[in-house]
Amino acid sequence: MLDAGTVYLVATGAALLFALGLGVRVLVGIFREGRERSRKRRAGETERYTEDPIYDRDPPAPDERSSSTCPQCGVENESEFTYCRECAAPLGPG
Known part of the structure; x- marks a missing residue:
């Protein structure tokens, strides 16, 4: 007859093996995708680095930025900030 401890260990072991199997499949997929990207770069099919429109844009000119002074x-602080970058006090509207 099986006691509760044995059933718990078997169930936990089975769940861990299942999770390990899923993790290995994901890691193999990531590895294959990386190899394929490297192959394409070496063959000249893709550029080494591609531009990202969000992160590669130029920062606004100093006169285009508006700032707000912390009341505390x-x-x-830049106008996008809701809280002060120095003391974390709320900046309020404007």
Whole structure:
């Protein structure tokens, strides 16, 4: 007859083996995709680095940025900030 501890160990072991199997499949897929990208770069089918429109854009000019002064500590913060970068006080509207 099986006691609760044995059933728990068998169930836990089976769940861990299942998770390990899924993890190995994901890692093999990532490895294959990386090999394929490397092969394409070596063959000249793709560029080494591609531009990302979100991260590769130029920052706004200094006169285009607006800033707000923290009412608590007086530090200048960019207008996008909701809280002060120095003291974390709320900046409020405007």
